[in-house]
Amino acid sequence: MTTDHGSGPSLTVGGGDTELNDRLTEALIAFNSAATGAPDRGTFSIKVTDEAGGLVGGLTARTWGGLCDIDLLWVREESRKDGWGSRILLAAETEARRRGCDRLSVSSFTFQAPDFYRRHGYAETGRTPGVPGGHAVVHLFKSLTGAMPSRQS
Template sequence: MTTEHPAGLAVTTTGERDAELSDRLAKELTAFNSAATGASDRGTISIRVTDATGGLIGGLTAWTWGGLCGVDMLWVREDSRGHGWGSRILEAAEAEAVRRGCDRATVSSTTFQAPAFYQRHGYVETGRTLGIPGGHDYVHMFKRLTDAEGS
């Protein structure tokens, strides 16, 4: 949907995800956030686990910024769940985050996904977003990766 505003000053377009717009917004927000915080070390982490045939067993994507690691997604293939892959993947991401200078981590998970998994790994609930479809909540969690002395 496109809406033209009076005097031709602006045009509003609504549609599906726009990759170019997403890239531009990320660039602009990163610059703004860096100026506001002094932290400009934004990076990403990817962990991929494959089987002997190259099939994806599981993986994780995360970001790092200013000493904080944010887990975006962690997934393990259904037939590989319950064998410790999720724990190994999360632990590998946390170790990489510490290697990059992070001392804390954050993750959010819906109540039907894995809040208990993250809590078993030392994450504590810091808040919830209510109203997720199906009567669920989005659980926000936090973990200190290192103590005050950095170990």
């Protein structure tokens, strides 16, 4: 859907737009780096495949300003008891350290894996309510140095 406002800008609402996502990400990275002086270290991924090349699990993350923000971590159901989630998460923490990060953040729905992250030393820093079924988004943090961030008022 496009809303035309004459000869000025037009607003378009539609489905996912990879090109738009890439341009917005690039613009925000430039803005954030200029505002803070902290360079963006980019994204990384971790992928586990089986002998047939099928996806067992994986992780995507971004590092910036000493923070590794885990975007997605998933392991197929039949492989979840094999320790792949832990191995993937530990590999991400190792890569974060290699990139100069001293802390990590991740979010998980209450029905997903907040307890998994807690078992790996992540502490809950907040919740966002309103997820269908009475669930919430749980925000978690882990310091690789043992220090927790101070809360801002």
